[in-house]
Amino acid sequence: MSSTSRAQRDxxxxxxxxVVAVVPTFYPTEDVRTTLGxxxxxxxxxxxxxxxxxxxxxxxxxxxxxxxxTVLRLAENSGIATALNTGVKAAFDGGASHVLTLDQxxxxxxxxxxxxxGIFARAHPVTNVGIVVVDGxxxxxxxxxxxxxxGLYLVPEAIQTGMLLSRECYQTVGPFDERLVIDCVDTExxxxxxxxxxxIAIAAGTSVRHTIGRRAQLRPFxxxxxxxxxxxxxxxxxxxxxxRYYIARNNVDLVFRNARRRPRWVLAVAKxxxxxxxxxxxxxxxxxxxxxxxxTGTVHxxxxxxxxxxRWLQRVIS
Numbered sequence: 001m002s003s004t005s006r007a008q009r010d011x012x013x014x015x016x017x018x019v020v021a022v023v024p025t026f027y028p029t030e031d032v033r034t035t036l037g038x039x040x041x042x043x044x045x046x047x048x049x050x051x052x053x054x055x056x057x058x059x060x061x062x063x064x065x066x067x068x069x070t071v072l073r074l075a076e077n078s079g080i081a082t083a084l085n086t087g088v089k090a091a092f093d094g095g096a097s098h099v100l101t102l103d104q105x106x107x108x109x110x111x112x113x114x115x116x117x118g119i120f121a122r123a124h125p126v127t128n129v130g131i132v133v134v135d136g137x138x139x140x141x142x143x144x145x146x147x148x149x150x151g152l153y154l155v156p157e158a159i160q161t162g163m164l165l166s167r168e169c170y171q172t173v174g175p176f177d178e179r180l181v182i183d184c185v186d187t188e189x190x191x192x193x194x195x196x197x198x199x200i201a202i203a204a205g206t207s208v209r210h211t212i213g214r215r216a217q218l219r220p221f222x223x224x225x226x227x228x229x230x231x232x233x234x235x236x237x238x239x240x241x242x243x244r245y246y247i248a249r250n251n252v253d254l255v256f257r258n259a260r261r262r263p264r265w266v267l268a269v270a271k272x273x274x275x276x277x278x279x280x281x282x283x284x285x286x287x288x289x290x291x292x293x294x295x296t297g298t299v300h301x302x303x304x305x306x307x308x309x310x311r312w313l314q315r316v317i318s
Contacts, residue, residue, distance in 0.1 A: 018097030022087030042113040052077035079181035130169030130198030133158035136207035160186035179306035184250035241293035241317035252301025
């Protein structure tokens with residue numbers, strides 16, 4: 001890992017003292033600067049961790065560094081968990097009180113950090129809020145599972161982008177699980193934080209725009225499924241075979257870890273993920289690659305194989 005630049009911003013000029021944003025990137029485009037443009041005014045410092053994009057990303061990363069952003073570069077692609085840990089550790093080692101984690105394609109509201117810090121300020125010590133998360137993603141609102149005595153809405157898990165972590169939470173819970181590489185990294189962290197008696201609160205009224213896969217037409221075995229009335233072909237959330245391997249493997253892994261302590265959560269995950277996997281395998285695109293990725297990922301989850309997917313599988317499903 002090497003650092004190509006260090007931020008030169010005056011912390012006293014920031015609107016949120018002690019907050020550092022960590023943004024992992026992989027082959028960043030010009031759009032990343034739009035993401036950064038929304039967050040830079042809200043925090044003391046921004047740390048971009050490039051996850052092994054190589055020389056192809058030199059120009060974009062140089063342009064990002066010119067914004068006054070700290071850029072850290074990993075020598076090889078290691079996954080979102082490693083990239084997050086690299087940036088979060090650097091931020092807390094540098095004295096941050098809170099760290100905001102963001103994906104490179106997330107558009108953040110201009111007042112998000114102020115609102116999120118307000119949640120921490122409102123939280124009673126007994127509530128023990130360790131993480132504040134966004135209320136809505138792409139227009140879909142969070143579904144709180146509880147409400148604290150001081151009126152904060154709480155959730156058991158949340159998407160990683162938009163997480164504001166306290167120093168105490170990260171130091172107690174520990175780093176993100178790098179064995180998962182990608183997918184379920186945020187879920188595992190939230191469950192572990194809960195096991196350490198931290199609560200996850202919603203920054204009520206906040207919403208972000210974020211890319212989550214893409215939509216593909218629902219065509220099981222090539223037969224289009226159409227909506228009644230409009231006649232349009234139905235769509236579903238498509239993930240590449242590469243992602244499907246990690247989704248299958250890591251969900252099975254988490255099911256094993258939580259089967260005794262969270263049986264209801266395990267059943268909900270099994271119901272949700274089984275449907276998505278079946279649709280991907282029968283509807284495509286890349287149906288055979290999807291089947292191989294899901295089956296291999298499931299088997300590797302059962303035998304508790306972790307780390308990056310095997311090279312042979314990557315070659316076959318690419």
